[in-house]
Amino acid sequence: MKDLHRDPDSPGTGNETRLPADTILASSTDPRGIIRYANPQFCEIAELSLDEMVGAPHRIVRHRDMPKGLFYLLWDRLKRGLPVCAYIKNRTASDGVYWVFATITSTSDGFLSVRIRPNAPFFETIRTVYRDLRAQEQAGRSPEQSARALTEALADLGFADYDAFMQAALAEECRLRTSAAEIGNCCLPRLADLSALLASAEERADTVGRDFVKVRSEPVNMRILAGRLEGASGALGTISQNYDIMAAEMQHLVQKLRCRDAGALGRMRMALDRGRFQAQVALLMNQAAEQPDFDGATQLADQAERLMADSKASLAEISAAARSIPDICRQLRHRINGLNVVKLLCRVESGRMQNADTGLNGIIERLENFHAATETNLAALSTKADQIKANSMLF
Numbered sequence: 001m002k003d004l005h006r007d008p009d010s011p012g013t014g015n016e017t018r019l020p021a022d023t024i025l026a027s028s029t030d031p032r033g034i035i036r037y038a039n040p041q042f043c044e045i046a047e048l049s050l051d052e053m054v055g056a057p058h059r060i061v062r063h064r065d066m067p068k069g070l071f072y073l074l075w076d077r078l079k080r081g082l083p084v085c086a087y088i089k090n091r092t093a094s095d096g097v098y099w100v101f102a103t104i105t106s107t108s109d110g111f112l113s114v115r116i117r118p119n120a121p122f123f124e125t126i127r128t129v130y131r132d133l134r135a136q137e138q139a140g141r142s143p144e145q146s147a148r149a150l151t152e153a154l155a156d157l158g159f160a161d162y163d164a165f166m167q168a169a170l171a172e173e174c175r176l177r178t179s180a181a182e183i184g185n186c187c188l189p190r191l192a193d194l195s196a197l198l199a200s201a202e203e204r205a206d207t208v209g210r211d212f213v214k215v216r217s218e219p220v221n222m223r224i225l226a227g228r229l230e231g232a233s234g235a236l237g238t239i240s241q242n243y244d245i246m247a248a249e250m251q252h253l254v255q256k257l258r259c260r261d262a263g264a265l266g267r268m269r270m271a272l273d274r275g276r277f278q279a280q281v282a283l284l285m286n287q288a289a290e291q292p293d294f295d296g297a298t299q300l301a302d303q304a305e306r307l308m309a310d311s312k313a314s315l316a317e318i319s320a321a322a323r324s325i326p327d328i329c330r331q332l333r334h335r336i337n338g339l340n341v342v343k344l345l346c347r348v349e350s351g352r353m354q355n356a357d358t359g360l361n362g363i364i365e366r367l368e369n370f371h372a373a374t375e376t377n378l379a380a381l382s383t384k385a386d387q388i389k390a391n392s393m394l395f
């Protein structure tokens, strides 16, 4: 009986049990984390009866090696109504251990969690991070400081914040455990397509932004030139001023596209990440609900349904934000037309100075290249935005 919950191919070493690949441990709690339900798989691996579980705080399965900082962060998020995913080492009643990748979400009257076997490379990484955190805690670091150190350690690993880490980890854990057939039946492949479309739109906008930074110095070049060239200085100085003003307006519009929190593409990325996360958690909850002999199956299925509705709402945000992009691109193109006039004036000045090697031709050429490339990139960005809008309305 005891070995039923061990992975037959790789049962784990020593007192460590490795969960079978398809097992999901589920539990629900009240708002303080007091257990209301636990599925038979969870009871079995924890070596506790349902009676022992129900009414106990979740710390009944807590392992002493776990850093307090992780639980500080976990409760901080839950209290703010945010979901949380975490790699957790739990203990069994006979002091055995098993690792899980846990996902916890809020319900109307508490919390619901599903735990799967960790498989992704993130798992190894996080074990090292936890070991360091625990050592620092033993040396006197507070749980709050330790939680901060955890996000800093994740930032060093390239994750902007804990959300970025847990979204990446959940995506990878889901990908590794979900069969091709199950994936085919859910919206995740379409979300992945949407993510790829958005990535190419982001790339176009980044290219516009980067090219733009390059030509931003041209008005300065013009002014330097104006200072050097007697007679032409008045005209070139004015031209450079005009270019500067229009370029500043363009920069503002580029920000409207690319700013991480407020820009249209930034909002779309956040909505997509959130929508994908919600759909992945819903998938896990549905899988858990399908396991036999579990009183809480209905609650899990209801929660999955709610999360799918939230996911659809997130995707509706994407199509709303996508709608604004062609208009921003139009405004940018309009500014480029204005810059074309400036470029033309440059040409006239260059013509007036005929054979003089002024450096103006180089500036004109760079502006021409920038205008042509930006036209192409903005047209492509508009098309991508339309595709994203159409795709995000399919859910």
Ligand SMILES: Cc1cc2nc3c(=O)[nH]c(=O)nc-3n(C[C@H](O)[C@H](O)[C@H](O)COP(=O)(O)O)c2cc1C
Residues within 6 Å of the ligand: 027, 028, 029, 032, 033, 057, 058, 059, 060, 061, 062, 063, 066, 071, 074, 075, 088, 089, 090, 102, 104, 111, 112, 113
């Ligand atoms: C729904 C839910 C599930 C939880 N699952 C676990 C778990 O599997 N293992 C664990 O150690 N803590 C889990 N916790 C966190 C515990 O409530 C608790 O914070 C943790 O065990 C550390 O104990 P302490 O806060 O008393 O130090 C869970 C909390 C909630 C709300």
